[in-house]
Amino acid sequence: xxxxxxxxxxxxxxxxxxxxxxxxxxxxxxxxxxxxxxxSRTHGILPASSDSxxxxxxxxxxxxxxxxxxxxxxVAGRSQTGAVDDNIRLCRFIYRNLHRISLIIATMDTHQAxxxxxxxxxxxxxxxxxxxxxxxxxxxxEEGRWKPNPEVMRHLGIAPSYAERHLLHYAGExxxxxxxxxxxxPYHAMLGGIGHALVSGxxxxxxxxxxxxxxxxxxxxxxxxPLSEHYSVFGPEVIEGPDGRPVARKDQALVEELFDFxxxxxAGQAKSHCVAWTIADLLENIxxxxxxxxxxxxxxxxxxxxxxxxxxxxxxxxADRAFGRFAKAGMHIVSSTDPMALRSI
Numbered sequence: 001x002x003x004x005x006x007x008x009x010x011x012x013x014x015x016x017x018x019x020x021x022x023x024x025x026x027x028x029x030x031x032x033x034x035x036x037x038x039x040s041r042t043h044g045i046l047p048a049s050s051d052s053x054x055x056x057x058x059x060x061x062x063x064x065x066x067x068x069x070x071x072x073x074x075v076a077g078r079s080q081t082g083a084v085d086d087n088i089r090l091c092r093f094i095y096r097n098l099h100r101i102s103l104i105i106a107t108m109d110t111h112q113a114x115x116x117x118x119x120x121x122x123x124x125x126x127x128x129x130x131x132x133x134x135x136x137x138x139x140x141x142e143e144g145r146w147k148p149n150p151e152v153m154r155h156l157g158i159a160p161s162y163a164e165r166h167l168l169h170y171a172g173e174x175x176x177x178x179x180x181x182x183x184x185x186p187y188h189a190m191l192g193g194i195g196h197a198l199v200s201g202x203x204x205x206x207x208x209x210x211x212x213x214x215x216x217x218x219x220x221x222x223x224x225x226p227l228s229e230h231y232s233v234f235g236p237e238v239i240e241g242p243d244g245r246p247v248a249r250k251d252q253a254l255v256e257e258l259f260d261f262x263x264x265x266x267a268g269q270a271k272s273h274c275v276a277w278t279i280a281d282l283l284e285n286i287x288x289x290x291x292x293x294x295x296x297x298x299x300x301x302x303x304x305x306x307x308x309x310x311x312x313x314x315x316x317x318x319a320d321r322a323f324g325r326f327a328k329a330g331m332h333i334v335s336s337t338d339p340m341a342l343r344s345i
Contacts, residue, residue: 005099006053009339010043012095013208021091021201022069022084024194029207036211045099048215054102056261057094060233060268060275060304061109062087062202065188065195067269072188072195075270075305078316082305083269087199090267090303093336094205098213102261104206105218105254107233109189109274110196114152115226116170117185122146133312136182138171156226162242166227169242179237180273182229189223220254231277234285255285263296267303267336272315275304276322283329294330299323302335 015035039045065071067083075083094101113120119129122136124146130136136146148163158166171182189196198206206217220233225248228236235250258264268275279299286293306319327333 005044008099009096010045010098012092013039016091016095016205017201018088018091021088021199022067023200024064024068024197025200027200027204027207032204032208033211036208039098039208040212043099045212048102048213051102053100053262054260055100055263055265056258057101057104058233058258058264058266058268058278059090059104059106059202060266060278061107061189061270062090062199062268063109063189063195064197064199065109065190067199067202072186073307076308077305078308078314079305080308080310082308086267086269086303086305087202089336090300091201091205093267093300093303094202094209098209101209101213101265103215103218104209105220106198106206107220107222107268107274107278108196108198109223109230110191110221111187111189111223112191112226113187114156115223116167117183117229118187119184121149121152121226122167122184123149130184132184132186133309134184135180136171136184138168138175141168141171158227165242170228170238173238177237179277191224220251222251231274232281233274233278234281237277250281250285252285255282258282259286259293261296263298265298265300267300269304270307270315270319271301271304271323272306272319276319279326279331280322283326291330294326295332297326297331299326299331299333300336301333302337 013035066073066075067087068074069084115121119132122130130146140146148160148167150160153160153163174182210217222233223230225236228238228247230236233251234255236248238247241247266275266279283294301323306315308314308316323333
């Protein structure tokens with residue numbers, strides 16, 4: 001067998017248990033490390049440093065908080081099994097393409113309680129907070145329906161007058177940018193909590209890939225700033241405050257790193273939010289590389305689902321429209337099971 005033959009497809013290791021992907025459990029690191037070494041010898045898998053064609057797999061927020069039923073923001077899609085099914089396919093994709101994927105980049109939504117999109121940040125005239133999934137409009141803020149919580153501002157060291165200006169500015173910038181209204185999300189992806197962790201099945205696949213190919217996953221944290229949501233890994237929803245000072249900075253270094261790959265494959269959650277905004281943000285930052293770079297991007301559409309909360313919101317159509325725009329820009333919309341998905345690289 002020719003080592004690292006790009007066109008062959010690898011089998012899925014026996015340890016993979018698709019029925020456990022929707023659960024949280026401990027990865028047996030030492031055992032998987034030994035198995036990965038044997039797997040590499042058996043299947044002639046070479047270290048990633050030897051790759052003549054370098055492929056990056058960008059995983060957006062494949063975390064328990066979004067992917068495990070019963071967790072805070074489980075992305076169910078219309079099927080109501082969306083993220084679990086997506087991750088079963090994603091794990092299989094990683095194992096089958098172990099020898100092709102040079103680097104896995106995993107973004108991690110990372111929050112604390114006192115942030116602009118959490119209930120505690122806002123109060124009405126009675127001191128009560130908005131409920132999860134409330135949409136805060138510019139008009140409501142202008143009318144004084146919601147204001148920044150003074151106790152939160154005191155803790156964060158933000159002057160109440162500035163906080164009010166920032167909140168109105170923030171909602172206005174979202175509208176001017178054609179983005180979703182300020183959404184009050186349930187507390188989720190809390191730093192240090194179990195919801196913040198990678199899905200166990202996906203974590204196991206990343207670890208196995210790392211051991212088999214001698215390549216360290218690149219974890220990128222996002223979402224820690226208290227004054228902006230951070231759907232895209234490349235930057236916050238609103239970059240500047242009302243006085244022009246930066247709220248947070250874009251991750252231009254990651255954009256530049258992706259330029260060096262022959263292909264970038266994207267999967268993760270949610271198709272309508274963090275995946276869509278990450279890809280849109282990337283398009284805005286590719287500059288003169290334009291369509292040539294867009295043609296290097298492959299979107300695994302069967303490994304991502306939109307936010308759907310029956311009777312509340314359904315972002316399926318918005319997600320599909322976004323992917324349509326990405327395809328028009330030159331990106332490839334592919335399936336994880338498409339045997340030709342990577343052979344055209």
